[in-house]
Amino acid sequence: MTGNVIEVNNLEYAYGSVKAVDDISFTVKQGEIFSFLGPNGAGKSTVINILTTLRKIQKGEARVNGYDVAKESKSVRRSIGIVFQMLCLDHEMTVSENLEYHGKIYSMPKKERKERIEELLKLTELEGKRNTLGKELSGGMKRRLELARGLMTKPAVLFLDEPTVGFDIQTRMRMWEYLREIKREGTTIFLTTHYMEEADQLSDRISIIDHGKIIVTGSAEELKDKLGKDLIYLETSNNKIAAEILRSLNSVKTVTEDTKSLRVMIGENVTHVLPQIMEKIREEGIDITTVNIKKPSMDDVFVHYTGHGLREGDTKEKYEGIETEGVSE
Numbered sequence: 001m002t003g004n005v006i007e008v009n010n011l012e013y014a015y016g017s018v019k020a021v022d023d024i025s026f027t028v029k030q031g032e033i034f035s036f037l038g039p040n041g042a043g044k045s046t047v048i049n050i051l052t053t054l055r056k057i058q059k060g061e062a063r064v065n066g067y068d069v070a071k072e073s074k075s076v077r078r079s080i081g082i083v084f085q086m087l088c089l090d091h092e093m094t095v096s097e098n099l100e101y102h103g104k105i106y107s108m109p110k111k112e113r114k115e116r117i118e119e120l121l122k123l124t125e126l127e128g129k130r131n132t133l134g135k136e137l138s139g140g141m142k143r144r145l146e147l148a149r150g151l152m153t154k155p156a157v158l159f160l161d162e163p164t165v166g167f168d169i170q171t172r173m174r175m176w177e178y179l180r181e182i183k184r185e186g187t188t189i190f191l192t193t194h195y196m197e198e199a200d201q202l203s204d205r206i207s208i209i210d211h212g213k214i215i216v217t218g219s220a221e222e223l224k225d226k227l228g229k230d231l232i233y234l235e236t237s238n239n240k241i242a243a244e245i246l247r248s249l250n251s252v253k254t255v256t257e258d259t260k261s262l263r264v265m266i267g268e269n270v271t272h273v274l275p276q277i278m279e280k281i282r283e284e285g286i287d288i289t290t291v292n293i294k295k296p297s298m299d300d301v302f303v304h305y306t307g308h309g310l311r312e313g314d315t316k317e318k319y320e321g322i323e324t325e326g327v328s329e
């Protein structure tokens with residue numbers, strides 16, 4: 001292996017005439033948490049299903065732990081853990097029995113099973129629930145048990161499809177802690193999410209995926225830095241002309257006109273640029289009514305590269321004027 005636990009080259013997948021995955025290539029390095037961030041229908045589950053051998057590859061190549069997904073699917077399956085959106089627990093078994101059963105299927109020796117179950121109950125804080133039936137667990141506990149089950153065989157790579165969907169923020173943050181702990185154990189993690197914060201907080205690297213294509217890949221910091229140093233929100237007495245003035249300034253990277261305000265991405269330190277920006281606008285007789293400064297967030301990154309937000313109803317029109325150059329991978 002090359003230090004890459006996952007290698008994907010020119011992957012394509014179509015459901016009839018619907019192209020779900022459109023020429024995707026990426027690598028995941030040993031020991032990192034790598035996220036696919038994208039809206040519903042972007043193609044995330046299809047990619048994860050192909051990598052975990054649940055869907056047959058149609059076009060392209062993929063290797064997981066050095067094994068060819070198309071030709072060595074058994075070896076791939078033996079070397080990975082999977083936690084999917086759909087719960088696959090046995091509800092009539094207790095927490096411990098579910099883990100025990102999974103270990104047996106994978107022919108883990110009894111002593112190893114016992115030790116691993118204790119480790120995982122501790123990690124997922126289910127020690128007090130070891131004798132509780134699956135059907136008597138809360139939704140969050142079920143998900144934690146799923147996670148423990150996925151980790152039972154100490155897989156080299158763990159695949160998680162939307163691991164915290166439907167969680168409240170506290171439960172989500174706990175899950176992130178578990179995943180960081182798993183990473184500390186040396187496991188590589190590939191996850192899909194449509195939560196900006198999850199991708200931002202948890203991942204070493206993120207690929208933004210939309211309409212079956214990877215649009216950009218990088219660490220959260222890299223993606224934000226690429227966008228610009230700071231973001232200024234301005235409300236003026238004439239946003240249209242103010243936008244034109246701003247676009248002519250070298251220090252301004254992009255200007256997006258929202259219904260009420262202008263979103264100005266700048267490439268330099270805001271303290272140097274803001275006085276100049278305000279002066280230029282005022283010179284044209286335009287009043288500035290509100291100024292707000294913030295650092296670019298993952299939401300800003302997502303909107304910048306995809307032209308829309310993650311929530312339904314966020315439209316391209318709203319973000320006219322978006323730059324798309326400089327996009328890598």
Ligand SMILES: Nc1ncnc2c1ncn2[C@@H]1O[C@H](COP(=O)(O)OP(=O)(O)OP(=O)(O)O)[C@@H](O)[C@H]1O
Nearest residue numbers: 015018019020038039040041042043044045046047
């Ligand atoms: N079994 C299927 N039959 C036909 N079309 C499908 C099937 N599964 C997915 N699709 C289509 O393929 C595209 C990608 O779907 P996919 O489930 O991979 O996206 P996703 O990013 O995982 O979305 P979600 O977050 O909703 O799971 C969508 O247009 C979807 O409608």
